[in-house]
Structure formats: C-alpha cells, structure tokens
Amino acid sequence: MSSYERPEDFPEQLPATIIGGHFDEDDTYRMRRPNGMSDWLIVYTLSGEGYFRTPTGEKLCGAGQIGLLRSGVPHEYGTAQGKRWNFVWAHFQKLTETDYLPPDEVLVHALPDGHLQNRVAHTFQNLLHDSRERSGFWYALCENSIREILLLIAQRLEKKLDARIEHTLRLLSLTMKEEVRIVDLAASVGLSPSRLSHLFKQETGESIVEHLNRMRLRQAALLMQHMGRSATEASLDVGFNNYNHFAELFHRTYGVRPRSYAKQSRD
Incomplete structure (x- = not known):
C-alpha cells in the first residue's frame, strides 16, 4: 500500500x-x-x-x-x-x-x-x-x-481469547502435521510451559493435546469423506504416526472405526 x-x-x-x-x-x-x-x-x-x-x-x-x-x-x-x-x-x-x-x-x-x-x-x-x-x-x-x-x-x-492463546491456536493449525512440543509453543508466545497449559485450558476449555487431536481427527474425517483418502493415509496426512492411537481416538470421537468411515464415504 x-x-x-x-x-x-x-x-x-x-x-x-x-x-x-x-x-x-x-x-x-x-x-x-x-x-x-x-x-x-x-x-x-x-x-x-x-x-x-x-x-x-x-x-x-x-x-x-x-x-x-x-x-x-x-x-x-x-x-x-x-x-x-x-x-x-x-x-x-x-x-x-x-x-x-x-x-x-x-x-x-x-x-x-x-x-x-x-x-x-x-x-x-x-x-x-x-x-x-x-x-x-x-x-x-x-x-x-x-x-x-x-x-x-x-x-x-x-469469544475474545487472550492474544497469546490466539497465537498458540494459529501455531497449532500451521504445524498440525508436525510433532508439537508444549515447551516450543510456550517459548513462541512468551510463557512458561505450565503457564501456557493452564491458560490454554482456562481460555478454551480443553488441553493443548485435546485441541490438537480434535483438530487432527476432524481434518482426517474430511480427507476421507471428500478427498478419497484411506484411513491410513488420512492418519499420516494429519500428523498421527501411530495408526492404532489414531484409530482409538477416531472411534471414541465418531463412534465408528476409521476404515469403516472411509469405506462408507467411498460407497
């Protein structure tokens, strides 16, 4: 400008x-x-x-x-x-x-x-x-x-969030596929790891790990539903390196196994 x-x-x-x-x-x-x-x-x-x-x-x-x-x-x-x-x-x-x-x-x-x-x-x-x-x-x-x-x-x-939590949420969305370490997030927003964890829970109602997993699962479901990705491909796409852990969290959240979800989406 x-x-x-x-x-x-x-x-x-x-x-x-x-x-x-x-x-x-x-x-x-x-x-x-x-x-x-x-x-x-x-x-x-x-x-x-x-x-x-x-x-x-x-x-x-x-x-x-x-x-x-x-x-x-x-x-x-x-x-x-x-x-x-x-x-x-x-x-x-x-x-x-x-x-x-x-x-x-x-x-x-x-x-x-x-x-x-x-x-x-x-x-x-x-x-x-x-x-x-x-x-x-x-x-x-x-x-x-x-x-x-x-x-x-x-x-x-x-819902006006603390600016440091807004920054944390953006960092999580940008690095969703990577290994996320709370100590690195805390350094990026100028807080100690314990203070960031407490403030994040206070502002959002969930822990950093809970929010990250929910974001990853939602994205994996969208990839299977709209992009034809298999359950294994979707889990890797969003940053889960352990498929069994992904499958357990997905079933707990959506009430169906990820491979069944992918098959239903294809059908």
Whole structure:
C-alpha cells in the first residue's frame, strides 16, 4: 500500500457503490458530516492515530485497530492532535455481517500483533485493487473483502481469547502435521510451559493435546469423506504416526472405526 490519495479528491456523499483509499495525513486533516452519511465507513490504521467523534463521545483509532462508522450517524473524524494518521478505508453499503457486531455508533476494535493484522492489511490491499481496477466481478470481490474483515471482528468479539492463546491456536493449525512440543509453543508466545497449559485450558476449555487431536481427527474425517483418502493415509496426512492411537481416538470421537468411515464415504 504505497500510493496515497488526497481526501479532498473524494466527495463527502458517495453514491451506492464501494470506494476505498489510502490516506497518510497530519493533524490538520478532519472530516465533518453533521447529518451523517448514507453508507458505512471502515478504516484500518497502519500507523499513527485518528479519532472518531459522534454524539456518544470520542474514540481513538491507533495502529492495528479497525474503526467501523455506521450510516446515518452525525460525526467528525480526523488525525489525532500532534500525530499523523496513516490508514486505509472503504465506504460500503450495509451488509448482513454488520448485524453480527455491536450497535455502536462507531466501533473500534484492536487486532493482536502478527497474523491477523497482516491478514486485514492484505485484505484491504485486495479491496483497493479491485475497487480501482473494476474488472469482472469487482463489486462482489470488494464486498467479500469487507465481509471477511467484519466476520473476523465478529469472531473475535464472540469469544475474545487472550492474544497469546490466539497465537498458540494459529501455531497449532500451521504445524498440525508436525510433532508439537508444549515447551516450543510456550517459548513462541512468551510463557512458561505450565503457564501456557493452564491458560490454554482456562481460555478454551480443553488441553493443548485435546485441541490438537480434535483438530487432527476432524481434518482426517474430511480427507476421507471428500478427498478419497484411506484411513491410513488420512492418519499420516494429519500428523498421527501411530495408526492404532489414531484409530482409538477416531472411534471414541465418531463412534465408528476409521476404515469403516472411509469405506462408507467411498460407497
């Protein structure tokens, strides 16, 4: 996201479309709409800090935070005093996914460092590209990008986990096929092994091993059902090196032996 546009290049009231941009502004930048606007605004702060002022008060939006301004809300937003505000934004019409979020006049949600921030920045990059290029299906592609960001926020708000446990869950999903050592996971998230084990159980309701096995079994079942993998192949695909252990856990979870499950799926 290296290209900047000037805010004055865009109209205050936008037509029923999707439009996005990338601003990098000093603290003289502000936008006032006493009567609100007909569409929604979503922003993601890359660096610096901005503010949103509505009838219910003021909220700041700093680096790694998403701001969502509802339609019809009188507002002012701009760069926080003494700061710069480097952010990407998009105007869009109301989507079903907004109903999953709190009815705040402006919602500001902080993303944890790492994967989620990178994912949202990349999604915005795709959105800006599609909205400018306007090739086939551009509008649907832009909507899907916005839907993805809204759903990520809704997912985090539904059950907000400790950022270190979120990081652990992502590491488990990425290394599912490999041998997983709790001491290595703990070092990656800056906790002791015992503290990580306790916090993981507290946040998710299951141990790290229980979660890993459940994830592996679910993936193995999908591979047998949809990809035609044999029980042995599926067990190796997801990281089980001991077939008997896999078969025992699978039977306990699904009530059927994995080879029978694979055969039923083929039939």
